[in-house]
Amino acid sequence: MNAPAPRDALRPEDAATRPLLAWDLIERLIAFDTTSRDSNLVLIDWVRAYLKSYGIDSTLTFDDDGRKANLFATIPADDGNATTGGIVLSGHTDVVPVDGQPWDTNPFVATVVGDKVYGRGVTDMKSFSATGLAFVPEFLRRGLRRPVHFALSYDEEVGCIGVHRLIADIARRGLKPTGCIVGEPTGMQLVVAHKGKKAWRCRVRGHEAHSSLTPQGVNAVEIACEIVGFLTGMARRFRDQGGYDHAYDVPFTTVHTGTIRGGTALNIVPRDCQFDFEFRHLPFDDPDRLFAEVEAFAARFVPGMRSVAPDTGIEFDPLSTLPGFDTHGDSEIAALGRECNGTETCGKVSFGTEASLFHNAAIPTIICGPGHIAQAHQPNEWVTLDQLARCEAFMRRLADRVCAS
Numbered sequence: 001m002n003a004p005a006p007r008d009a010l011r012p013e014d015a016a017t018r019p020l021l022a023w024d025l026i027e028r029l030i031a032f033d034t035t036s037r038d039s040n041l042v043l044i045d046w047v048r049a050y051l052k053s054y055g056i057d058s059t060l061t062f063d064d065d066g067r068k069a070n071l072f073a074t075i076p077a078d079d080g081n082a083t084t085g086g087i088v089l090s091g092h093t094d095v096v097p098v099d100g101q102p103w104d105t106n107p108f109v110a111t112v113v114g115d116k117v118y119g120r121g122v123t124d125m126k127s128f129s130a131t132g133l134a135f136v137p138e139f140l141r142r143g144l145r146r147p148v149h150f151a152l153s154y155d156e157e158v159g160c161i162g163v164h165r166l167i168a169d170i171a172r173r174g175l176k177p178t179g180c181i182v183g184e185p186t187g188m189q190l191v192v193a194h195k196g197k198k199a200w201r202c203r204v205r206g207h208e209a210h211s212s213l214t215p216q217g218v219n220a221v222e223i224a225c226e227i228v229g230f231l232t233g234m235a236r237r238f239r240d241q242g243g244y245d246h247a248y249d250v251p252f253t254t255v256h257t258g259t260i261r262g263g264t265a266l267n268i269v270p271r272d273c274q275f276d277f278e279f280r281h282l283p284f285d286d287p288d289r290l291f292a293e294v295e296a297f298a299a300r301f302v303p304g305m306r307s308v309a310p311d312t313g314i315e316f317d318p319l320s321t322l323p324g325f326d327t328h329g330d331s332e333i334a335a336l337g338r339e340c341n342g343t344e345t346c347g348k349v350s351f352g353t354e355a356s357l358f359h360n361a362a363i364p365t366i367i368c369g370p371g372h373i374a375q376a377h378q379p380n381e382w383v384t385l386d387q388l389a390r391c392e393a394f395m396r397r398l399a400d401r402v403c404a405s
């Protein structure tokens with residue numbers, strides 16, 4: 001990529017595209033380095049002050065250390081209703097690290113080059129949040145027939161951790177939104193389902209022996225490989241026999257072993273081996289039932305292992321869980337989403353989001369946001385100005401449906 005020209009010459013206002021209402025807010029949010037390992041409070045405080053300037057109070061829910069916070073804020077309807085039938089606009093505030101990535105621009109400066117904006121979080125996913133916030137003056141000027149809520153979370157990128165407290169707070173206060181729109185990058189396609197994910201670490205404890213005396217040892221690497229091979233067999237079974245949902249780019253449940261570590265030297269029967277694996281499952285597949293198959297397979301090895309050495313065994317530690325969800329496209333929020341992006345089609349995606357957590361808290365949820373997941377987490381993360389304009393058009397049509405005038 002060529003070095004960008006001076007920024008003033010590149011503002012979208014000067015480009016052929018329609019000026020972006022949200023541009024200033026996008027610039028602001030990108031400028032906050034909210035890498036997940038660091039505090040997000042500077043961004044949260046800025047958004048809180050922005051909302052306060054319009055007379056809107058925010059509720060913050062913090063992590064255990066008080067270093068990070070979720071923000072939840074409500075614009076009540078004209079009749080004072082702040083609790084029932086509202087629409088939640090949801091985004092996570094954190095971004096993945098830029099460490100070691102070859103960026104051609106400053107990742108924390110939203111930089112327009114040609115028809116694209118570059119910056120960490122322009123796609124995943126500050127632009128959606130910025131666009132929603134940019135409509136606050138319009139929501140207030142036109143008045144609302146139903147509440148609009150803003151939900152900004154921390155620690156999404158490290159396992160959808162922060163939003164649990166935000167959702168618990170919504171429940172505690174008795175709020176009953178009609179639905180939630182999560183602005184993760186879908187190319188502004190309406191998404192009504194995503195896969196779930198469940199991951200484990202398997203630890204095989206064998207017994208060391210000189211490699212000329214293998215019957216006196218228990219080879220942890222070989223037993224681990226048997227289990228990994230079983231997982232590969234499951235993966236083939238799902239690929240060849242389903243179940244299937246062809247609305248997904250990968251239309252079956254997948255199984256994957258991501259890391260494996262074991263052994264110390266070729267002439268030692270290895271005592272320890274551990275590997276991490278995950279299921280990315282269709283919402284109708286139960287990951288615990290799939291895991292039970294793995295556990296049962298592993299258990300077959302244990303008597304033989306113990307007959308050589310009693311302190312051997314196989315253990316599984318759960319690493320992470322994110323449920324899948326599927327609204328089947330027939331919820332009120334899905335109907336609203338279809339109206340707002342002017343299409344009848346609904347998609348499904350293989351990546352996980354906070355949507356399933358809202359969904360499981362009885363808040364029907366759709367995913368629709370600018371940019372594409374393929375650009376997320378990459379160096380030179382980008383989003384096209386066209387996608388940002390489409391996000392604004394979506395938000396304007398939403399305003400037409402929730403505003404009183």
Ligand SMILES: [Zn+2]
Pocket residue numbers: 092124125156184185
């Ligand atoms: Zn994201």
